[in-house]
Amino acid sequence: MDIFSDLIMGLSIAITPINLLYLLIGAVIGMIVGVIPGFGPSAGLAILLPMTFGMDPIGAIMMLAAIYYGAMYGGTITSILLNTPGESATVASTFDGFPLAKNGRAGPALVMQAVASFVGGTMGIILITLLAPMFAQVSRSFGPPEYFLLALMGMLTLIVMIGENWRLGIISALIGFALGTVGVDLETGQGRYTFGSAELIGGIYFIPIAIGLFGLGELFFAFYSGLHRTGTGGIVNYETEERFWPTRMDWISTRMTMVRHSILGFVVGVIPGAGATIASLMAYSTERSLSKHPENFGKGEMAGLVAPETANNAASSGAMIPLLTLGIPGSASTAVLLAAFVLWGLRPGPLFMEQNPELAWGLIASMYLGNMALLAISIFAIPLFVQIIKVPYRVLGPTVVVICALGTFSVNASFVELYIMFAAGIAGFFMRLYGFSPAALVLALVLGPLAEEALRQTLAISRGSFSIFIERPASLWIIVVTIVLVVFLPLLNRFGSKAETAKKSGI
Amino acid sequence: MRLAFLLVVLAGAIFYTYIAFVDLSFMTRSGRLGPGFFPRLVGVIAVLFIAWSVFDAMRDRDSTDAGGSNSAWSDAILLMALAVGYAVLLRLFGGFVATVIYLAVALAILNRRRHLQNGILAVAVPSGVYLLFDSLLNANMPPALFDMPF
Known part of the structure; x- marks a missing residue:
């Protein structure tokens, strides 16, 4: 397979006026979603997924992917100007982003975060281009035992990353698995937990749960946290600054920061469950330990902003690898993206790139274009996003409820799904409040049916013997990697959390 | 409130597990794993973990409740x-x-x-x-x- 001819073919598909329009719309929506505190890419994707139904699959997937990585760009604007991260992956960007803005360097900080995001995102896509076909090649030998173990790996890594609330993470995942068992059992035709309802025969649909948990649940939690009461009075006014563009020193001092954290972010992103948040915190911590002036971190050091920004964008690209080549989402956002693929009748996995080259390479090519567009948008459209930040939450809240409700209904014209969405919203609020993990629930809802089917097939092949998992070399390797990750990831998590703790205690 | 939420989740998990044991068979007639295998596994583990959390929440009732205004x-x-x-x-x-x-x-x-x-x-x-x-x-x-x- 010639990667470059595939990429050129992908570009020829992505560069059509209508696809470029979808890409731009997705990028802008992604940035808007990122700018709104409390809403991350998962919420944006879940809420907006139903709106792509009238589109052709390539355009829809390109737009959804642009929302996904666009949210990473947008989330930092509020981190810098308001000291309020748009989502968890941009928490580390507040550490030096806001001090830079307070020191009268908001303009350079905004430009550098856009450039860092662009470099991280683009490096991530270059690595996807080179590595995705290789991953697909390796995973072609995978059968049901490997798929079961991969699903298990995805869940376990996500749960260990939850940290001290790991038990609540397991309960969240088990609720997701339980919801995934509703509907007719495909092997025997027996109904499970349908209670005579015709609407539940096909199972509990993923979209209402995702929209409820991430859309409404987050919104209720934002109201509980009082976000609708806090105004935007603390926003830094960058327009009065003398100098908008970064200095030569800013570029020179951060060029290697961008390179190293692109690679680190990508690697962390590929690991299921790790994701952009941990990548950004790790990058901040690493950059501070490598810096000649660690004492400047937390006081407005440009490298302290560039490092997490590069890493979180590279991580969001990295997370596409297991999704495209294994069909295993490593995070809630990629689980929603997987749901989008499935809705379009596509099944990501080892054969996905071979069987759907136009779509796979069109998507990859569109990510190059999307990052270029986002670079321009996030520098030149800052005034627009500042206006969006100023829209009060008390007005935004009811409007989000409307979009969630009508979006859910539009999928299958089902009132039952609408009620499920509202119920999931209320449950999502309490889950968020008491330390449960909505992301683990959604991931388990997606992976549960896959894991169950794979486990039953595996035990049918092995006539009920679990030794099949250690007899097959590929399975054994996945077990070893899972054990390493389960042991290693909490250390990474602790490393990342140290940056947050150190910042909070002013060290 | 936290305890009440956990008790609701526990009640749901017990009901789910009860249905898995009463309505869904563990094995099919051909000796393969049946539709009840996975729900029973999930249900039993869920009940154990939630009961553990309920026990903890009851023990630390005063300190763990979210103190929202x-x-x-x-x-x-x-x-x-x-x-x-x-x-x-x-x-x-x-x-x-x-x-x-x-x-x-x-x-x-x-x-x-x-x-x-x-x-x-x-x-x-x-x-x-x-x-x-x-x-x-x-x-x-x-x-x-x-x-x-x-």
Whole structure:
């Protein structure tokens, strides 16, 4: 397979006026979603997924992917100007982003975060281009035992990353698995937990749960946290600054920061469950330990902003690898993206790139274009996003409820799904409040049916013997990697959390 | 509140596990794993973990409860009540009319003393959403249970 001819073919598909329009719309929506505190890419994707139904699959997937990585760009604007991260992956960007803005360097900080995001995102896509076909090649030998173990790996890594609330993470995942068992059992035709309802025969649909948990649940939690009461009075006014563009020193001092954290972010992103948040915190911590002036971190050091920004964008690209080549989402956002693929009748996995080259390479090519567009948008459209930040939450809240409700209904014209969405919203609020993990629930809802089917097939092949998992070399390797990750990831998590703790205690 | 939430989850898990053991068979007639295998596994583990959390929550009852202020709770519950009301309105009056009523009420409560702004939003947002879903995307909008005279 010639990667470059595939990429050129992908570009020829992505560069059509209508696809470029979808890409731009997705990028802008992604940035808007990122700018709104409390809403991350998962919420944006879940809420907006139903709106792509009238589109052709390539355009829809390109737009959804642009929302996904666009949210990473947008989330930092509020981190810098308001000291309020748009989502968890941009928490580390507040550490030096806001001090830079307070020191009268908001303009350079905004430009550098856009450039860092662009470099991280683009490096991530270059690595996807080179590595995705290789991953697909390796995973072609995978059968049901490997798929079961991969699903298990995805869940376990996500749960260990939850940290001290790991038990609540397991309960969240088990609720997701339980919801995934509703509907007719495909092997025997027996109904499970349908209670005579015709609407539940096909199972509990993923979209209402995702929209409820991430859309409404987050919104209720934002109201509980009082976000609708806090105004935007603390926003830094960058327009009065003398100098908008970064200095030569800013570029020179951060060029290697961008390179190293692109690679680190990508690697962390590929690991299921790790994701952009941990990548950004790790990058901040690493950059501070490598810096000649660690004492400047937390006081407005440009490298302290560039490092997490590069890493979180590279991580969001990295997370596409297991999704495209294994069909295993490593995070809630990629689980929603997987749901989008499935809705379009596509099944990501080892054969996905071979069987759907136009779509796979069109998507990859569109990510190059999307990052270029986002670079321009996030520098030149800052005034627009500042206006969006100023829209009060008390007005935004009811409007989000409307979009969630009508979006859910539009999928299958089902009132039952609408009620499920509202119920999931209320449950999502309490889950968020008491330390449960909505992301683990959604991931388990997606992976549960896959894991169950794979486990039953595996035990049918092995006539009920679990030794099949250690007899097959590929399975054994996945077990070893899972054990390493389960042991290693909490250390990474602790490393990342140290940056947050150190910042909070002013060290 | 945390304990109450955990007890509700525990009750759900026990019910789920009960159905798995009573209604769903563990093995099929051909000796393969049946539809009850996975639910039983999930149910039993869930009951154990939730019971453990309930026990912990009962032990640390005073220290673990989320101590949100009354206003925090009232705001979140108000928005939830408005959302549930909206679900009922959607069933009765359909997408457009229900959205106008819901936004008019919600904004009057949440965005006080800005009558003109609220009035404009209560009409403009449903119109925009209607145009987007019904005309542009050709998507389904909830139909009204009762036909409106307009």
